[in-house]
Amino acid sequence: MGRSPCCEKAHTNKGAWTKEEDQxxxxxxxxxxxxxxxxLxxxxxxxxxxxxxxxxxxxYLRPDLKRGNFTEEEDDLIIKLHQILGNKWSLIAGRLPGRTDNEIKNYWNTHIKRKLLARGIDPQTHQPLSGAAANAPSSRLQDQLAAARSSCSPQTSGAGHSSDEDSASVPYLGGIDLNLSLSPPSQPSSPVAAVAN
DNA sequence: AATATGCGCAACCGCTCCGTG
DNA sequence: ACACGGAGCGGTTGCGCATAT
Incomplete structure (x- = not known):
């Protein structure tokens, strides 16, 4: 359907940003x-x-960005949040101060996916891979996820729009207070503290 | 030392949502 | 109530760098 382009493609630069453009x-x-x-x-x-x-x-340019390696806590938090929210990277990013949705998405695709597979866990469903389940180490995380699954509405995939952003039905997962009401990234609601196990 | 391959990050594209007239 | 336009989101791609052969 004919939608006007967001910009005049003929007169716009593409590709990597230069220092001057950043400035x-x-x-x-x-x-x-x-x-x-x-x-703008x-x-x-x-x-x-x-x-x-x-x-x-x-x-990239926002001053409150953390950048650098993800910590173990952040790793776990991302996995837990993904279990609840699915591929709602912006929502997940909202719980990780200084991290962006793009960064988390990339990190998930490059590191966490592999990590879960190595544990014998399906990264999409968070269920043990068939046949590989026996190989999966009995991590604390696994137990938490299993417990959560039984107490949360099983809305994986994130396709179910609206309900997962409904802060009225705040999910609770293994000690994570998942108040999903959106807050600006610059005002983190100390999500890591919320993990406090 | 040169080449091939894999990996990670930054950026783009298209779609959906939401506010406004 | 409907249509339109802007903003935001998620998926995907491309490029540069690192490592292996």
Whole structure:
């Protein structure tokens, strides 16, 4: 269906951002704040699509980004949250201060997936892989997930929209207080503390 | 030392959601 | 109530770097 493109593709840069572009974007947002992304590139003097600017800022330039290796706690938290939320990376990111949805998504696909498979756990369903279950070490996490499964509504896959963002039905998983109400990333609600086992 | 292969990160694309007129 | 436009999200791709052969 004919939807107007978000930008004039012919007049926009693509690919890796240059230092100068970064500086322009940061300077503009510092001066004016995150406003209308569609008009931002023009106002900031950037030959970029608004979407691209938003992504660059959120995933790379934001001052509150943590960057660097994920800790074991973050690992576990991501796995637990994924068990509840499915591929709702933005929601998961909301519980991990300083982390972005893109970063978590990449980390999941490159590290955690493999880690779970090595444990004999299906990364999508979080169920033991058939036949490999015996090989899976009896981790504490596994027990927690099993317990959670029996107490939470079984809405995996994240396809079930709306309900998983419904903070009225706050899921509770093995000591994780999953208040899923969205909070700006800059105001973390100390999720790691919530894990406190 | 050169080449092939694998891995990880950054960025893009298309779709959906949500607010507004 | 409906249509439109902007913002946000998730999936996928491309590129550069590291490691293996």
């Amino acid at each position: 322009r974007l940061v300077a503009y947002i510092k001066a004016h704040g995150e406003g209308c992304w569609r008009s 590139p023009k106002a900031a003097g950037l030959l970029r699509c608004g979407k691209s600017c938003r992504l660059r800022w959120i995933n």
